[in-house]
Amino acid sequence: MASTELRITDEVGLHARPAARFVKAAAGFASTVRVTHGHRSADAKSLLEVLQLEAGNGAHIVIEATGEDEDEALRVLAEMLADAG
Numbered sequence: 001m002a003s004t005e006l007r008i009t010d011e012v013g014l015h016a017r018p019a020a021r022f023v024k025a026a027a028g029f030a031s032t033v034r035v036t037h038g039h040r041s042a043d044a045k046s047l048l049e050v051l052q053l054e055a056g057n058g059a060h061i062v063i064e065a066t067g068e069d070e071d072e073a074l075r076v077l078a079e080m081l082a083d084a085g
Helices: 016-027 047-051 070-083
Strands: 002-007 032-037 040-043 060-066
Touching: 002 070, 016 047, 016 070, 040 047, 060 070
Parallel strands: none
Antiparallel strands: 002 060, 032 040, 032 060
């Protein structure tokens, strides 16, 4: 398992369109990917679960990936969120 912690910098947070792009990217990996914000955890491949995290601008999240492409998944997803801000 690999993980990374980062801060959401997108003006609207991890909601609506940014969340949809994030979920679509996560779905492209074979690894299991989870996102945690506070005490809530979500399957990164589920739009509904990601939206329920309520991770707004400035929120600190942890992305965890487990599987054959875990390092690549973390790199791509973290870069995606960093570029959104």
